[in-house]
Amino acid sequence: MKCVKAFATGARLLAGLLASTHLIAAHAVTITVSPGQSIQSAVNTANAGDTVRVLAGTYTQKVLISGKSGTATAFITVKGDAGAIISGSGLTPSGREGLVTIKNSNYVRVEGFEIKGLTSSGSNTPVGILIEGNGANLQIVNNKIHDIKNTSTCKDPCSVGAHGLAVFGTNATGVTDLLVQGNEVYQNVLQASEALVINGNVDRFEILGNSVHDNNNIGFDFIGYEGECSGCGDNDRVRNGLVRGNTSANNSSTTNPWYGGEGSAGGFYVDGGRNIIFDRNISTNNDIGFEFASEHSGKATEDILMTNNFVYNNREAGLSLGGYSSGAGQARRINVHNNSFYKNKGWGSEVVFQYKVIDSRFSNNIFFGKGTAAESYQVDGSGHSGNVWGVNQWWGTSSSSSGLPGTRVMSNPLYVAPATGDLHLQQASPSINAGTVGAPLTGWSSPLWTRYFPSGSIPLNGTTDINGQARVENSLIDLGADEYGTTPAAN
Numbered sequence: 067m068k069c070v071k072a073f074a075t076g077a078r079l080l081a082g083l084l085a086s087t088h089l090i091a092a093h094a095v096t097i098t099v100s101p102g103q104s105i106q107s108a109v110n111t112a113n114a115g116d117t118v119r120v121l122a123g124t125y126t127q128k129v130l131i132s133g134k135s136g137t138a139t140a141f142i143t144v145k146g147d148a149g150a151i152i153s154g155s156g157l158t159p160s161g162r163e164g165l166v167t168i169k170n171s172n173y174v175r176v177e178g179f180e181i182k183g184l185t186s187s188g189s190n191t192p193v194g195i196l197i198e199g200n201g202a203n204l205q206i207v208n209n210k211i212h213d214i215k216n217t218s219t220c221k222d223p224c225s226v227g228a229h230g231l232a233v234f235g236t237n238a239t240g241v242t243d244l245l246v247q248g249n250e251v252y253q254n255v256l257q258a259s260e261a262l263v264i265n266g267n268v269d270r271f272e273i274l275g276n277s278v279h280d281n282n283n284i285g286f287d288f289i290g291y292e293g294e295c296s297g298c299g300d301n302d303r304v305r306n307g308l309v310r311g312n313t314s315a316n317n318s319s320t321t322n323p324w325y326g327g328e329g330s331a332g333g334f335y336v337d338g339g340r341n342i343i344f345d346r347n348i349s350t351n352n353d354i355g356f357e358f359a360s361e362h363s364g365k366a367t368e369d370i371l372m373t374n375n376f377v378y379n380n381r382e383a384g385l386s387l388g389g390y391s392s393g394a395g396q397a398r399r400i401n402v403h404n405n406s407f408y409k410n411k412g413w414g415s416e417v418v419f420q421y422k423v424i425d426s427r428f429s430n431n432i433f434f435g436k437g438t439a440a441e442s443y444q445v446d447g448s449g450h451s452g453n454v455w456g457v458n459q460w461w462g463t464s465s466s467s468s469g470l471p472g473t474r475v476m477s478n479p480l481y482v483a484p485a486t487g488d489l490h491l492q493q494a495s496p497s498i499n500a501g502t503v504g505a506p507l508t509g510w511s512s513p514l515w516t517r518y519f520p521s522g523s524i525p526l527n528g529t530t531d532i533n534g535q536a537r538v539e540n541s542l543i544d545l546g547a548d549e550y551g552t553t554p555a556a557n
Contacts, residue, residue: 115140122149136173154184164196227259240267266294285314290338360395383414421447429456
C-alpha cells in the first residue's frame with residue numbers, strides 16, 4: 067500500500083508540474099504574422115508574455131493596441147523582423163490616429179518596425195506611433211518612422227498637423243514610466259505639430275538615444291497646459307523625464323507653409339514641462355538648438371537641467387529662454403551647465419533671454435559665437451529676475467566682453483574641429499580645469515530620480531561628460547561638455 071500511495075503522490079506532482087509548465091507556456095506564446103495576414107488579429111489574441119512577431123514584408127494596415135495589459139515580468143511585445151514595414155499608403159487617419167496606436171494599455175512594447183506613409187491634407191492628424199489615454203510601462207524601441215505627412219498649405223492659426231511619434235496623457239490616470247529609445251524619426255511633414263512629442267499628463271519618462279532629423283518643425287517637444295488632459299489642473303503637463311543621448315538635426319520650419327517661412331523650430335523644446343534633465347544630447351542645424359519657454363500666460367517651464375550637450379550651427383539661436391511675448395509664461399529655475407555652443411546665430415545668438423527668465427543658473431558653458439563674443443548674449447525682453455551667472459567662456463570674432471554676465475573666461479576654447487561638430491577640447495585648451503563644481507540639485511521627488519540618484523542629490527554638472535567619461539577628475543572640472551582626458555565612468 068505504501069508503494070501505491072507513493073506512486074499516486076508522484077503522479078499528482080507530475081501532473082501539477084505539467085500544468086504549471088503549460089500555464090507558463092500559455093503566457094509566452096509567439097504569434098507569427100506573415101505578409102498578407104492581419105497584425106491586428108494577432109494583437110487581439112495576445113496576452114501577457116506573448117510576442118507578436120511580424121515577418122519581413124509590407125503591411126498596409128493600421129494597428130490598434132487597446133485595453134491590453136502585460137505585467138512587469140511579461141510584457142506584450144509587438145516586434146517587427148528586419149524589413150517589416152507598416153505602411154499608410156492609401157489609408158486615411160480618422161481624427162488623430164496612428165499607424166500604430168496604443169490606448170489605455172500597460173506593459174506593452176513596440177519594437178523594430180519601419181512605419182511610413184500615412185497622409186492627410188486637412189484637419190485629421192496622421193501619426194506614425196501614437197500613445198494616448200493612459201498607460202504604464204510602455205516602450206517604443208528601435209523603430210524608423212518617416213513620411214508621415216499633413217500636406218495642407220494653410221497658415222497659422224488653422225489647425226493642421228502630423229507627428230512621427232506622439233504621446234498624449236489625456237485622462238487623470240495618465241501615462242507613466244514611458245521608454246522611447248533608439249528610434250529614428252525623419253522626413254515628416256508636420257505643419258503646426260512636432261516630430262516627437264510628449265504632451266499632457268505624462269509622468270516619468272525616458273527618451274534615450276533617438277535620432278530626429280530632417281522634419282519641417284520641432285524635433286523633440288515636451289508640453290504642458292494645452293488642455294490634453296481636461297480637468298487635470300497642474301498635472302496637464304509632462305514631468306520627471308530624462309532626455310539623454312539623442313540627436314536632433316536639420317529640423318526647420320523655414321519651408322513649412324504654416325509658419326510662412328519663419329524659422330522657429332527647436333531641436334529640443336520644453337513648453338510648460340517640469341523636472342526634465344537634458345544630458346549628452348546633440349542639437350545641430352535646427353532653427354533653434356534648445357528652447358525653454360511657456361506659451362501660456364501664468365504658466366511656466368520650470369526645474370530644467372541642461373548639461374553636457376553639444377549645440378552647434380543652428381540657424382537662429384543656440385539656447386532661447388522665456389516666453390515669446392510679455393503676455394506669455396515664464397522660464398523658471400533653468401539650470402544650464404557644462405554645455406558647448408558653436409556659431410548659433412540668426413535673429414538670435416548663442417543664448418537669448420526673451421521674457422520672464424527667473425531664478426536660473428548658468429555656469430561652465432562655452433559660448434563660441436558667430437559674431438563678437440559680446441553678441442553671443444542677447445536680452446530681447448523684460449521681466450527677468452534672480453538669475454545667477456558663474457564662470458562661462460565666451461569667444462567670437464573679437465574678444466569684446468561688454469555686457470556679458472558673470473565671471474568671464476575670454477579665450478578661444480580650441481575645439482578640435484568645430485565646423486564639423488567636433489566640440490571636444492584640444493590638449494592645449496584653456497577650458498581644461500577652468501570650471502567650478504556646482505552644488506547638487508535637491509528636492510526633485512520622483513521614483514525616477516530615486517532610481518537614477520539614490521542619494522537624493524542630482525549632480526549639477528552631470529556624472530559623465532558627453533562621451534560617458536567621468537565629469538570630475540581630482541575635484542577639477544573643465545568648461546564645456548567634454549572632460550578632456552578622463553576615463554569612462556564606473557557603472
